[in-house]
Amino acid sequence: VILMSLGTMLQMCTMQFTEQPSALNVVQTKAGAVEGLNVDTGLFPMVEEFKGVPFADVPGKWEKPKPHPGWDGVLIATKFRERCLQVMLLQTKTQGSEDCLYLNIFVPHGLSVSTNLPVMVYLFGGAFLLGASDDVEALGESLYDGKEMADGGVIVVxxxxxxxTLGFLSSGDERLPGNYGLWDQHAAISWVHRNIRAFGGNPDNITIFGQSARAASVNFQMVSPYSKGLFRRAICQGGVALSPCSVINLSHFNLKLYKKITCKTEEDDMLACLKAFNPIKLTMAGKINLLDIFGKDPVMDLLQLAPVVDGDFIPDDPGKLFHNAAQFDYLAGVNSMDGHIFAGINVPSINNMKETTTTDQVKGLLTGLTKDKGDAAVSSAFDVYSVHWGLAPDPAIVKKTVADIETNFLFLVPTQIVLQLHANNTRSACTYSYLFNMKTRIPGFPRWVEAEHAEDLQYLFSKPFSLPLLYFPRHRDAYWTNFAKTGDPSRGNSKVPVLWPAFTKYHQPYLVINDSMSKSSVSYDLRSFYVKFWTQTYGQLPSAGT
Structure with missing residues (x-):
């Protein structure tokens, strides 16, 4: 009898929940109607997914995105669409399509259909060369699947x-001004602003966020004059617009790429020649030669395609445009070893426990990073980074120093500069700084390796929920969703372990994020010794050849 009663109660509870209105069903956008799929995440509430919703028409080669012409009937939006045409990771062939301007929306519902929710728009990483909105599958699930994060009470897009090549090739003039990928991002954010209310979102409470190259893209969207009023908050993870590989200042056409495409530079109809070229060959022209990577010049020197100062979307050097970003609440930080993967490419011995990393190898890396300044910069930087070694340094300390050099140079110092620029320019918005330092989960790396580049994403997209046996506890997505809701990562519906103080013009606290947080997780002046070197001492050194 007791078992029957329990069964009846469970059945009644199930009927009660399934009878509640917890789906939008058909949503009317400006271009047409779309229907998604309600997904049980194993938690409560439910999440409704709309995958493959077009936000623009099929783009023309090196043209700004145009509005989608619309469709009749109801678009069934239950599958991710193809990524934009790009080289694959090993650079041997391409994947994707030119018909690729689609977005995915993840909407949480409780006992009633959601309304007026904060919205988080994610921009993926990939060195401006590759990536997609559904990138990197783990056990059959996309890493960027937004349903677990949406469970925190936000709409994720x-x-x-x-x-x-098709997103960032530039001639440095009006023929091919470049930044087409940035224009696509802008079109997507604009679409969300116009349409998200129909999905239960608040168009006046949109947060854009991204990692690596697309964290830099977040900065570009912030400083562009075209973004005024489109979103309210921004988050940069492991990359900013001032990172060395984030922007290319072009004064002439990229001849290296041009020669691969075999159009003649003296032709007046250069653009017509390029547009008639096979899109797959155009894409392969922008690949990285992997044979040029290991043990040679810094990886950033191999990247040929990136945003440019075009006088339009990016009208000036990004560092001079942060007055445009003063309106946005801003949160930014790095992983403690964001540069390790790049350091391991430039100095492979740091990951080989049987091989010693030599002083000459450290100086060789510094030579590549500081070639604009010459020998004096190498000597000065080496003194700064070896000061704690002692007379007989532990080999692991020398190897960790190599990782710290690339982390600081490529990510941490530029991020600190941008945080200061934002804090200096804003009057009413807030600024927050963090360091994520979980131990690496990548097998085979030495014990001293902490959070690797992009290793934060598994926690951010709540894989500890969907794959609980593989992960430690995490707090990061709680801070992120709180920030999206209120502008304060400590305040919102999600409980956090430590209050996170704001970064200001004269006061530079940061939060150390890991799985064992306490009041001591709040610290100040992140790696200020190295930040001062790169921003002041290094900057005052004469340029090479002066």
Whole structure:
């Protein structure tokens, strides 16, 4: 009898929940009607997914995105669409399509259909060369699947946009001004602003966020004059617009790429020649030669395609445009070893426990990073980074120093500069700084390796929920969703372990994020010794050849 009663109660509870209105069903956008799929995440509430919703028409080669012409009937939006045409990771062939400007929306519902929710628009990473809104599958699930994060009470949107040659080729003049991938991002954010209310979102409470190259893209969207009023908050993870590989200042056409495409530079109809070229060959022209990577010049020197100062979307050097970003609440930080993967490419011995990393190898790396300044910069930087070694340094300390050099140079110092620029320019918005330092989960790396580049994403997209046996506890997505809701990562519906103080013009606290947080997780002046070197001492050194 007791078992029957329990069964009846469970059945009644199940009927009660299934009878509640917890789906939008058909949503009317400006271009047409779309229908998604209600997904049981194993938690409560439910999440409704709309995958493959077009936010623009099929783009023309090196043209700004145009509005989608619309469709009749109801678009069934239950599958991710193809990524934009790009080289694959090993650079041997391409994947994707030119018909790729689609986005995905993840909407949480409780006992009633959601309304007026905060919105988070995610921009994926990939060195401006590759990536997609549904990138990297783990046990059959996309890493960027937004349903677990949406469970925190926010609408999550992930978007596609052009990358590589078709997204960032530029002639440095009006023929091919460049930044087409940035224009795609802008079009997607604009679409969300116009349409998200129909999905239960608040168009006046949109947060854009991204990692690596697309964290830099977040900065570009912030400083562009075209973004005024489109979103309210921004988050940069492991990359900013001032990172060395984030922007290319072009004064002439990229001849290296041009020669691969075999159009003659003296032709007046250069653009017509390029547009008539096979899109796959155009895409392969922008690939990285992997044979040039290991043990040679810094990886950033191999990247040929990136945003440019075009006088339009990016009208000036990004560092001079942060007055445009003063309106946005801003949160930014790095992983403690964001540069390790790049350091391991430039100095492979750091990951080989049987091989010693020599002083000459450290100086060789510094030579590549500081070639604009010459020998004096190498000597000065080496003194700064070896000061704690002692007379007989532990080999592991020398190897960790190599990782710290690339982390600081490529990510941490530029991020600190941008945080200061934002804090200096804003009057009413807030600024927050963090360091994520979980131990690496990548097998085979030495014990001293902490959070690797992009290793934060598994925690951010709540894989500890969907794959609980593989992960430690995490707090990061709670801070992120709180920030999206209120502008304060400590205040919102999600409980956090430590209050996170704001970064200001004269006061630079940061939060150390890991799985064992306490009041001591709040610290100040992140790696200020190295930040001062790169921003002051290094900057005052004469340029090479002066």
């Amino acid at each position: 992930t978007v596609n946009y052009r990358v590589g």
